[in-house]
Amino acid sequence: MIFRRRLSIRSGVFGKSSVLRSNKRIAALLRRGSNALMAKRRIYDEELHAQFVTFSCYRRRRLLDHPHSRQVVMALLADGLNSHGGTCCGFVVMPDHVHAILWFTETARLGRFMQTWKSRASRQLKRFLRGQMREYAKSTERKQPFWQPKYYAINLYTQKKAKEKLDYIHLNPVRGGLVRQACDWRWSSARYYEQGRSVGVPLGWVF
Ligand code: NI
Numbered sequence: 001m002i003f004r005r006r007l008s009i010r011s012g013v014f015g016k017s018s019v020l021r022s023n024k025r026i027a028a029l030l031r032r033g034s035n036a037l038m039a040k041r042r043i044y045d046e047e048l049h050a051q052f053v054t055f056s057c058y059r060r061r062r063l064l065d066h067p068h069s070r071q072v073v074m075a076l077l078a079d080g081l082n083s084h085g086g087t088c089c090g091f092v093v094m095p096d097h098v099h100a101i102l103w104f105t106e107t108a109r110l111g112r113f114m115q116t117w118k119s120r121a122s123r124q125l126k127r128f129l130r131g132q133m134r135e136y137a138k139s140t141e142r143k144q145p146f147w148q149p150k151y152y153a154i155n156l157y158t159q160k161k162a163k164e165k166l167d168y169i170h171l172n173p174v175r176g177g178l179v180r181q182a183c184d185w186r187w188s189s190a191r192y193y194e195q196g197r198s199v200g201v202p203l204g205w206v207f
Pocket residue numbers: 094097099172
C-alpha cells in the first residue's frame with residue numbers, strides 16, 4: 001500500500017508516462033541500500049514479486065516457427081505492458097514456448113495480464129496460420145487450442161535468482177541449437193542487455 005502510494009508520487013514527479021523510469025529509479029534507490037529504504041525493500045519483497053513465467057504451444061507443437069508469429073507474441077507483450085502497467089525484465093519467444101520475467105505493482109495483475117496476452121495471441125496467430133500455412137490448417141481442428149492451458153510462474157525474490165533466470169532465458173535458443181550466440185536470436189531481450197539495442201518490447205531491470 002505504502003509502496004503504491006510512493007510509486008504514484010514518483011510517477012507524479014517524473015511525469016505520467018514514466019512508470020518505467022520510476023521503476024528504474026526505485027531499482028537504483030534500492031541498490032544504494034540507504035537506511036531509509038530498508039522499510040521499502042521489505043514491502044517490495046512482500047508485495048511486488050517479479051515472476052518468471054513460462055507457457056507453451058498446444059502439445060508443444062512448433063506453432064511459433066514462423067518469425068511473424070514470434071513477432072506477434074512480442075508485439076502483444078509490449079501492448080499488454082502498456083495497458084496493464086507492468087514491467088518486463090526479459091523474455092524469449094521460442095518456436096514452441098515463451099519465457100518472460102514480469103513485474104507488476106500489484107501481484108494480482110499477472111493473472112489478468114497473462115490471460116489477455118495468451119488469448120489475444122491465440123486469436124491472431126490462429127488466423128495467421130490458417131491463412132499462411134496449409135499444413136497447420138489441414139492438421140488442426142478449428143476448436144483446438146493454440147496454447148497449453150495455464151502458465152507456470154515462479155516468484156523471484158532475489159537479484160541473484162532473477163539474473164540466473166535472465167541468463168537461462170537468453171540461452172534458450174543457443175541450447176536449442178537455433179543460434180550460436182544469444183544475441184543472434186532476434187526474439188529475446190539478449191540484444192538489449194548485451195548490446196544496448198531496442199528489441200521492440202520496453203524493458204526494465206527492477207531488481
Ligand atoms: Ni525454455
